[in-house]
Amino acid sequence: MLAEHSPGFDPATPWLDCETLPTRESRLFQHFKVRRRSPHTEREHDFTRLLCPDWVNVLAFTAPGQGGELLLVEQFRHGIDASTLEIIGGVCDRGEAPALTARRELLEETGHAAGRWLELGSCMPNPAVQNNRCHFFLALDCAPVAELDLDPSEELRVWAAPWAEAEALLRAGTLDHALVMAAFLRLFLWPGWGELERTLRACG
Amino acid sequence: MLAEHSPGFDPATPWLDCETLPTRESRLFQHFKVRRRSPHTEREHDFTRLLCPDWVNVLAFTAPGQGGELLLVEQFRHGIDASTLEIIGGVCDRGEAPALTARRELLEETGHAAGRWLELGSCMPNPAVQNNRCHFFLALDCAPVAELDLDPSEELRVWAAPWAEAEALLRAGTLDHALVMAAFLRLFLWPGWGELERTLRACG
Numbered sequence: 001m002l003a004e005h006s007p008g009f010d011p012a013t014p015w016l017d018c019e020t021l022p023t024r025e026s027r028l029f030q031h032f033k034v035r036r037r038s039p040h041t042e043r044e045h046d047f048t049r050l051l052c053p054d055w056v057n058v059l060a061f062t063a064p065g066q067g068g069e070l071l072l073v074e075q076f077r078h079g080i081d082a083s084t085l086e087i088i089g090g091v092c093d094r095g096e097a098p099a100l101t102a103r104r105e106l107l108e109e110t111g112h113a114a115g116r117w118l119e120l121g122s123c124m125p126n127p128a129v130q131n132n133r134c135h136f137f138l139a140l141d142c143a144p145v146a147e148l149d150l151d152p153s154e155e156l157r158v159w160a161a162p163w164a165e166a167e168a169l170l171r172a173g174t175l176d177h178a179l180v181m182a183a184f185l186r187l188f189l190w191p192g193w194g195e196l197e198r199t200l201r202a203c204g
Numbered sequence: 205m206l207a208e209h210s211p212g213f214d215p216a217t218p219w220l221d222c223e224t225l226p227t228r229e230s231r232l233f234q235h236f237k238v239r240r241r242s243p244h245t246e247r248e249h250d251f252t253r254l255l256c257p258d259w260v261n262v263l264a265f266t267a268p269g270q271g272g273e274l275l276l277v278e279q280f281r282h283g284i285d286a287s288t289l290e291i292i293g294g295v296c297d298r299g300e301a302p303a304l305t306a307r308r309e310l311l312e313e314t315g316h317a318a319g320r321w322l323e324l325g326s327c328m329p330n331p332a333v334q335n336n337r338c339h340f341f342l343a344l345d346c347a348p349v350a351e352l353d354l355d356p357s358e359e360l361r362v363w364a365a366p367w368a369e370a371e372a373l374l375r376a377g378t379l380d381h382a383l384v385m386a387a388f389l390r391l392f393l394w395p396g397w398g399e400l401e402r403t404l405r406a407c408g
Binding site: 040 | 213217218219220221222223224225226227228229230231232233234235236237238239240241242243244245247248249250251252253254281282283284285286288325326327328329330331332333334335338356357359374375377380381382383385386388389390392393
């Protein structure tokens with residue numbers, strides 16, 4: 001473990017429910033039911049829309065001299081009521097370029113900065129209902145430069161995994177967040193992956 | 205193109221907006237704002253929860269004698285207001301096992317049935333807010349057995365892509381639905397992929 005928000009902290013400990021309210025709008029989503037008319041059949045149908053900002057995910061590796069390890073974040077996730085292991089990620093602030101969100105989230109969630117940044121493309125998290133994209137970044141030669149700087153509701157542990165271990169977590173289905181898996185797919189399809197993988201394996 | 209819902213149909217044609225209403229509950233999601241107390245800090249924070257059923261995605265290939273082609277679906281997606289190219293997918297009915305949903309969606313969306321089914325694991329579409337999983341299936345030796353059987357609001361075109369073309373669409377980022385990308389990652393990590401890929405390439 002590289003860092004955590006307080007000693008003796010276990011991200012898997014459930015939170016206590018205080019209140020649950022149906023809502024039309026939360027911190028992340030504006031929820032709409034839209035009635036639309038088909039241009040083909042002229043019939044009308046209802047569809048769900050969830051309007052939300054863009055997101056980023058960052059595959060961050062420490063410098064080869066520091067082990068070439070993948071930075072992972074362990075935190076309690078309130079959707080599934082359990083803790084997960086994920087790569088660094090977050091929500092773009094209004095007007096914030098995704099490349100800046102990626103740098104900000106790497107620094108805030110892990111206290112690291114990268115020596116080299118590459119864009120790995122993007123995806124649509126759920127085009128059937130959501131209007132946003134998730135942007136993928138590769139952060140290389142990461143090194144610690146600051147303490148964690150978390151939102152009050154963020155409680156997390158930072159781990160660093162050698163590539164062989166990270167790959168095993170992916171193969172075993174432990175890293176099973178769809179957006180994390182999509183980021184790894186883009187990494188594996190990136191033309192530079194063969195050379196980077198050899199470098200990371202040589203660190204192990 | 206293998207099939208479409210009507211002649212001269214272009215899935216990219218936008219639908220007409222009739223009505224847009226903020227909502228707390230739509231066909232897919234129940235939307236909640238929950239207040240929870242941290243077991244670590246005793247402080248309370250608000251979180252978004254979207255409760256929804258499980259989903260399935262199906263990587264369906266025709267039999268090698270029929271070209272070993274990947275079945276793809278082109279349809280207008282109301283989240284992004286544009287058409288997409290995706291693999292077969294859908295929502296589990298209440299109490300329906302994901303393996304049955306996969307068979308039902310393959311039949312309804314493409315009119316095909318598979319000679320062989322394999323499970324490719326699953327993912328969490330968005331564990332930060334959603335409580336559901338998306339289950340991945342590999343459907344081999346698919347052949348047409350029926351006409352399309354679509355919901356009234358579903359309008360789609362079915363395409364069949366030789367593996368080299370499907371892979372090019374993935375590399376180019378045309379297949380950029382996160383859940384489709386996650387399904388491909390699980391396919392590439394599946395121990396049988398090397399042999400299947402050789403078979404599919406030999407069809408091309």
